[in-house]
Amino acid sequence: MKVICILCDQAFKPDKRTEKKLRKHPHKIQLCPDCYQRITHQVIERQKKKGGASLPQTLSQTETNLHSND
Secondary structure (H helix, E strand, C coil): CCEECCCCCCEECCCHHHHHHHHHCCCCCCCCHHHHHHHHHHHHHHHHHHCCCCCCCCHHHHHHHHHHCC
16 A cells, blocks of 8 residues: 655555554545654754643654654
8 A cells, every 4th residue: 555645745655553544544644754754853843942841752762663664
């Protein structure tokens, strides 16, 4: 199964868990790993500048999770 990223229109293959969810709920919006990582980085930087509540995962943990799903 190939999925199209909503931001960059790049086709990518989701992990098995996400693929199963998409079969059950095909109208969900998906981001490719590159866009997901870029947006996560931007959110973390914004949170650091704001000095507000911390996010549940740091960027390094998110990157580890992304690479472990390959």
